[in-house]
Amino acid sequence: MVNASIITIGDELLIGQTIDTNSAFIAQELNKTGVWVKRRVAVGDVYDDIWQALDEEKKRSDIIIITGGLGPTADDITKPLLCKYFGGKLVVNEEVLAHVKYLFEKIYNRPGPILERNMKQAEVPDNCTVLPNALGTAPGMWFNADGKIFISLPGVPHEMKGLITNEVLHRLQETFTMPAIVHETIFTAGQGESAIAELLLDFEAGLPADIKLAYLPSYGMVKLRLTITGVNKMALQEKLQPYYLRLQELVAPFLVSAKDEGLEEVIGNLLKASGKTMGTAESCTGGYIAHLITSIAGSSAYYKGSIVSYANEVKQNLLGVQAQTLQSVGAVSEETVKQMVAGTLERLQVDYAVATSGIMGPDGGTPEKPVGTVWIAVGNKDKTATIKLSLRFGRERNIHLAAMNALNFLRKFILTNS
C-alpha cells in the first residue's frame, strides 16, 4: 500500500494560533485514491526542524506532502530550503510570473508596480515540476528524489485545496499503482460509545482481518466506520456490503444515517423528499442552527429562515411569546419554547419549526435553572413536542450540543409526523 506523510510548516500551528484543517482535507482526498496517510507532522518555521522532518518522513513514506511556508513574507523559509534539499537553484518561471502579474492587475485590482516580494513568488527550484496555482501567487512544486515524491503546497486552505484537486491527485494516480480502500460510515445518536460497543461485541469479534471497525464519538453522536483495503474496489465493496448492512441492523434504534453526513443534510433530504419547509426560532443557540442548515447548498428549497430572538422583547414582538409567560415562568421554559414554535409556524409560514431557549454560560445560571439548562420544542400545525437538556460544558460546547440535540429532535419529529 502506498503511504504518505504530511508535513505542515508554521509556528502558528505550534503555538496553537491556527487549527490545522489542511491536513484533514489532504488526508481525505489521498485516502479516496488509495493512499494511506501514515503520519502527520507539524514543525515550526525552523530550518533544521523542517530539514529533519523531510529526512525522517522519506524513510517511512512514498509520498511526502509539505504545506505552508511559501507565502511572500519574511517568515517563510521553505522554498530556499527545498531548493537546497533537492540540490536545485532558484530560477524565474515565466508562466508563474505571468500569472502573478495577471492576479495583481486583473483579479486583486491593484494597478501599479508589483512588489518585489510578490515577483519572487515566480522563482522556483529548477529541478521541480511546477504545479500551477490558479487561486494564488505561490505555485505548488513536485520533486522526484531518492525514489520518493515530495509535493510542496501553499498553506492557504483554498489554494492548497485547488492544487490537490486539480494537480496532485491525478499525477499521483499516474505515478503509483494504487490499492483500493473502501469506507462505509454510519452515524448514531442517543447512546454513548460504550453502549454502542456493547451492542457490537460479537459483530466486531466476527469481522474478517481485512475489515476494521472504528468508533468516532462527537457531540453526543457516535459515528461507526468500517474500512476494507485490498486490490479490487468492486470486490471490496461487495465483501464489505453484508457487514455494512448488519451494522445498520444492530444499531437500528439509534441509527441517524447510513452515510457520513451531518444531521442538517439528513433533515434537508427528508424535507426535500416530502416537499415540506421549515423555520427556526433560536434564543440560546443564537443562529447556529440556521447556520448549520444554510451551510448546505440548496437549503433555500426547504429552509425559510430564523428568528434569532436573543432579547425577550424580540420573543414577544416577532414570535408572539406572551409577556405573562416570560414573567411567570421565564424565557427558559417549556411554555416559552412552545410559543416560539407556534410563532415560527405562523409568521414564517412553514410546515415544521424548532425552537431553543437556554442558559449557555458561563454566567446567567440560577439554582432553579443552572447553566446548561435548555428547552427545545419542535412542532407542526397539529402537534408540538418538547425536551429539556441539562448540559454541563463550556459555552461553545453547550451551544453545539444544544443545536445538535435540537436537530436530532426535529429529525425524529419529522419521521413520526409526516
Add this chain to the structure above:
Amino acid sequence: MVNASIITIGDELLIGQTIDTNSAFIAQELNKTGVWVKRRVAVGDVYDDIWQALDEEKKRSDIIIITGGLGPTADDITKPLLCKYFGGKLVVNEEVLAHVKYLFEKIYNRPGPILERNMKQAEVPDNCTVLPNALGTAPGMWFNADGKIFISLPGVPHEMKGLITNEVLHRLQETFTMPAIVHETIFTAGQGESAIAELLLDFEAGLPADIKLAYLPSYGMVKLRLTITGVNKMALQEKLQPYYLRLQELVAPFLVSAKDEGLEEVIGNLLKASGKTMGTAESCTGGYIAHLITSIAGSSAYYKGSIVSYANEVKQNLLGVQAQTLQSVGAVSEETVKQMVAGTLERLQVDYAVATSGIMGPDGGTPEKPVGTVWIAVGNKDKTATIKLSLRFGRERNIHLAAMNALNFLRKFILTNS
C-alpha cells in the same frame, strides 16, 4: 528552553474524518507557561507507529504529551502499549473505579451494572501518577522515564482540556524551571499579507535577534504576532513594548485590534462602551453572523437578535422589504439590503443594524449576478452605508468572508457614527 512534542493517536485523524483541535489548545496552554511545542505528530491506531513515535519524540523533547486512544472501545490500544513501554503492569485504581461508578450512576443516570469495558477504564499502569479526569471515565496518566515526562490524556476535547487546566500545567511548572515567552498579536483588515509586509520592511529588519515577527493571514484579515523569549517575563514585556506600539503605528490605517481577539469581540466592546444595541438581518450568511456574535459570553447585553430571511417572503413579511424592490432589482441588491437594515432598526428596536444578501454558490449565479456577489448594508437611524463584494471561493469560505466583511464594515460604521 523546555521543549514539548504532542503525539495525537487515532486513525480518524489520518483519514481526515476529524480535525485536530486538541493540539492547538494544548500548544496554547503550554506556550503560556513557557513550554515551546517543537513538534506535533499524528499517528494511527497502529501499535508500532505509536511506539516509534514515543521513541523519537523523547529524543527531541523534555515533555511528550499523548492524546487519544484511551476510550472504552476495542480500537483503543494506547493504555496497554504505554503500560508495556514503561514496564509497568495494569492494576485497578480504586479512586478511578469509584469515579467511574459515580459518573454512570449519578451523572449519566444509567442505573444497573456497569459494562466491563467501562470498569476497565479504572485499570492504570502501576508506575504512573493518575491524573483524575473529573469530566470522563478515562484518567490521565503521568510517567517519568528516561529523564523525560510523558503525559497521556483522553482525546475527547473537553476532558483533555479539563486535565490540562487542572492537572497538567501546575505539575509541569513544579517540575521545570520555565523560561518566559511573551506574545503580542495585533490584527489588521483591508490589506493583503504582502502589502502589510511592505509597510513593515524596515521595522522587521530592525528587530533584535530575540524578537520574532510572524504573519498569520486568515479570511481577508492579517494577524501580526511579535514573540520574545528569555528569562524574566516583566523584562521581556518591557523590552517588547516599544516594538508592539511601533507596529500598531505602522499599520494604523488597517488596525482592527491591538489584541488577539475576533471582530465580534471588538464590536461587542465598542457597543458595551457606548451602551448601544445591535441586530442583524441575514440572508446569504444564514445566521452565521448571529452565531459569531452570540458565541461571546455576555453578548445579550448589546445583541437583540437576527431575522434570518432566507426566503423572500420572510424579507417582505418580517423585514418590510418591498415586493416591488424584490421584483425589479432582486433580493441581491443594494436597495434590498438597505430596506433590510431599515426593517431591522425598526422591528428589533436596535441602534445599529447590519444586513447581508448574496449568492454563496455553487448554484444560483447569473451572468449579471455571478456566484460570490454579496451586498452588505449597515446603518443607524440617521445613515445607511453599503458595500458590494465579489467573492470567488466555495460556499463555506464565501459565507465566512461575507460575515467577516459585514462585521468589519459594521465596526467602521460604529467608529465613525457613534
